[in-house]
Amino acid sequence: MALSKQYLKSKPICKVTFSLPADAVSDAKQVALLGDFNNWNSEEATTLKKQKDGSYKATLELEPGKEYQFRYCIDGDTWMNDSEADKYVPAGVASEENSVVTL
Numbered sequence: 801m802a803l804s805k806q807y808l809k810s811k812p813i814c815k816v817t818f819s820l821p822a823d824a825v826s827d828a829k830q831v832a833l834l835g836d837f838n839n840w841n842s843e844e845a846t847t848l849k850k851q852k853d854g855s856y857k858a859t860l861e862l863e864p865g866k867e868y869q870f871r872y873c874i875d876g877d878t879w880m881n882d883s884e885a886d887k888y889v890p891a892g893v894a895s896e897e898n899s900v901v902t903l
Contacts, residue, residue, distance in 0.1 A: 803884050803901055813861045814903045818846075818882070820872060822854030828874045831856040835870025835898075845873065862903055869898040 806815040818833055825831055832845035837860060848856035862868060869889060872880040881888065885899035 803882060803886075805901075805903065807864060812864060814864045815859055816862050816901055816903070817857060817859045818848065818870075818872075819855055819857040820848065820880070820882075824880070825854075825856060825874055828856075830875055832873045832876075833858055833860075833870060834873055836868045837862060837870070842873070842876075848872075862901075864903045867900050867902045869900050871898055 802817075802819045804817045806817075807813075808815065820831060831848040832842070833848060834840050834842065834845045838844040838846065846858050846860060848858040850856055867886075870882070872882070874880060879896070881897060882899040886902040887900045888897040889900055890896075891898045
């Protein structure tokens, strides 16, 4: 799992690449990214694209100076955090936590 951040000089945007390695998703059919940036709405979820090596990736343009909570949803029923998130916060459901990326 990895998060990479690229701040653009030309405009106030940070390109954040979210990725999950092949061994983290095993034989998943679909990996979706949900979070504050899409109001946790599964219909607006960002679908990560499967790479040749079996990993999944997606890049979002987010506003710097903010924190965004997020989680991965695998095949519509398994939730996963990012092991390289900047921090974790309580999700408000049982003992679940959300990943956070800080820009």
